[in-house]
Amino acid sequence: MKTLIIGEIINNNLSSGTLEILGKAKSLDLDVQVVTVGSDENPSIGLDLCKQTYLKRQNNSLNLSKAATKISEIIKNEEISLILGSSTYMCRDLISFLSVDLNSSPVSNVIDFDVASGNVSTVNSINGGESLYKTKINSGQALLLIRPKAFDPVEVNFNDDFETIDLDGSDLEVFDIFIEEKSGPQLEDSKVVISAGRGMVDKENLELIETLASKLNAAIGGTRAIVDAGWMPYSQQVGQTGKTVKPDVYIACGISGATQHQVGMKDSKFVIAINKDEEAPIFQLADLGIVGDTLSVIPKLNDNI
């Protein structure tokens, strides 16, 4: 099946989400090409295993709608039937625009898909992963938004062999571009993740989490409740509208375990939860649950590690 993957660039390279989708596409033996949208000057995104096209946009204007128009053109000219992108801000915008152009409703939050005798079918996880929802797509083109960490990334060698198409800017000028500073272990690839919720009681108490994280060489995450409260930047949010993590050990501190949070962490290998409410849903996911006060348990942990 002729397939187009919308690629995204992080740190001058293809994002892990893009490589995961490529991995799946290869395992299904799809006839795949990648069209990457970004604004980096000289990214290293040429691929040894399939064609790569770079749609280069200026980062001083918001012109994703123009990128979508270009991708629509490619889809129509090359008779592409399957269009795949990660559930990221950029791909959600692009796939939504494309769905109107192609008059085909996309499927969001896909965790698995298959192609059999020309038909695409998908699996979504609903109710925080308690159920799997299966869909068959009955339109000429199938558009899928794939959740991060759904598939193993492909192993590729990057080269400089790709075509670059410069996109026009739009009238919507962008200013004050702010890039969050990243330091320490990152959520996506850390073996240990410690996440904080409202049960840390106060922003100041996140120092306890930082101390523990540095002792365990862990990345720090949080719930949407504390991100909304301004305790932590959005880039550290774990869950449906944040990051998906799959560490060896996930330590949930003062987190109730709402389904929207579970979606982002339930595939962690070993889950430790500290919560004073023994009925908290997070305990259903925990391999080791401590019914107790975060502010008493974590300081003792810090003193004894």
Place this chain on the structure above:
Amino acid sequence: MKIAVCAKQIPDPANEVTYSNGTIERPEEQVLDDTDRYGIEVALQLKEKFDAEVTIISMGPSGTQKGLQQALQMGADKAVFVDDESLKGANSLMTANVLSELAKSLSADIVIFGTESTDGYSGTVPQQVSRYLDLECISYVKAVEINDNVTLTRQTVEGSEKLNMPEKCVISVTAGGVEPRYPNFKDIMAAKSKPIEQVSISDLTINTTQNLEFIDIETVENSKSGEKIVDEGEAYQEIVNKLKELKVI
């Protein structure tokens, strides 16, 4: 300035979402999706500055209209909705098709959404509506500064960026982007006399089809029968032991 702002009625999120034949079961009484409160708040702030008219647009079983009332209580002027059997289980594109037709019928300059609904969370409708209306889409707005110009801050993967709001556009507002207001008793009473109008689907141009076919829902056993220990002062030791066993320390 005419503003259309989307408000979805959803089953009370305190209860688990249930499905019948692949479609979310909707009780007679549904509530306003909290996600939409952020968009409504932005619309109301714009109204205060620019004397705009704010109309709620909605699609889905109207039932007791509680959710629409809640949207009006916040301070919107009126509501229009489409409720049609043929839209049951509508996919995101059909939904966007209907909502963009509603926005068009109102000659809305600015169309505002939350980023994704709490029950369906496909998270594509605002962008799809912008494409239907051929308007710029400013998605994932997390801060709004209203002076003579309106400056919007967008969330991006790497951080954020700012834009000036054009005269016509579609905006989606993230949760936490603004602080939604709580209606007082007077607002609640005032909402009762605000117009709520049903629009017939036959008055709208609908080109979308149901291209997604429901196959099956399968339940997976998630819950782990892990150990649960009540802390009496020494439970930290269990964690230390476990971390050693897992070779983290």
